[in-house]
Amino acid sequence: MKQTIEYICGCCNEKRTSEKxxxxxxxxxxxxxxxxxxxxxxxxxxxxxxxxxxVYKLDPIEESIYSIxxxxxxxxxxxxxxxxxxGVREGLNWFRTNNAKAYMVLLD
Numbered sequence: 001m002k003q004t005i006e007y008i009c010g011c012c013n014e015k016r017t018s019e020k021x022x023x024x025x026x027x028x029x030x031x032x033x034x035x036x037x038x039x040x041x042x043x044x045x046x047x048x049x050x051x052x053x054x055v056y057k058l059d060p061i062e063e064s065i066y067s068i069x070x071x072x073x074x075x076x077x078x079x080x081x082x083x084x085x086x087g088v089r090e091g092l093n094w095f096r097t098n099n100a101k102a103y104m105v106l107l108d
Contacts, residue, residue, distance in 0.1 A: 002098075005061055010035045018061045022098045025061070026090040027068060034064045049106050056105040062098070065091045066106060 002021040009016050010033040025032075035045075044057040047066055058066060069091040072084045079085075095103040 005029070007032075007034045007061070009060070012036065016060070019059065020061075020098075022061060023094065026065065026094045027087065032064050032068065034060045036060050047106055052105075054105050056102050058099075058102060058106075062095075062102060065094055066102075069095075069107065 002023055004021055005018040005025050007016055007018075007029055008014070016034075016036055044059055045063045046055050047058050047063060048055050050070075069088050072078060072088050072091075075081070075084060092103070092107060095107060
């Protein structure tokens with residue numbers, strides 16, 4: 001079941017609701033920094049695939065999950081830390097379900 005996601009913005013400290021509907025946020029949202037930088041009156045952030053150079057615009061919810069995925073993989077010992085590996089898999093699965101195009105451009 002998809003629904004909007006409510007969060008407290010990390011830059012303006014206001015309560016926000018996602019514009020799109022998603023499946024359940026894969027992490028504890030209170031532990032995550034979600035930022036609503038406005039571009040042309042929309043909350044979209046450009047993210048660049050570090051390997052291909054391809055760019056894709058993500059909304060704040062998507063960008064927060066992308067950042068967790070990428071950040072987790074940079075932690076020393078990631079390959080042997082089952083909790084980090086599981087978290088990355090959960091984020092990847094979330095992207096496959098909620099924004100397959102962004103997954104293909106940024107994470108595949």
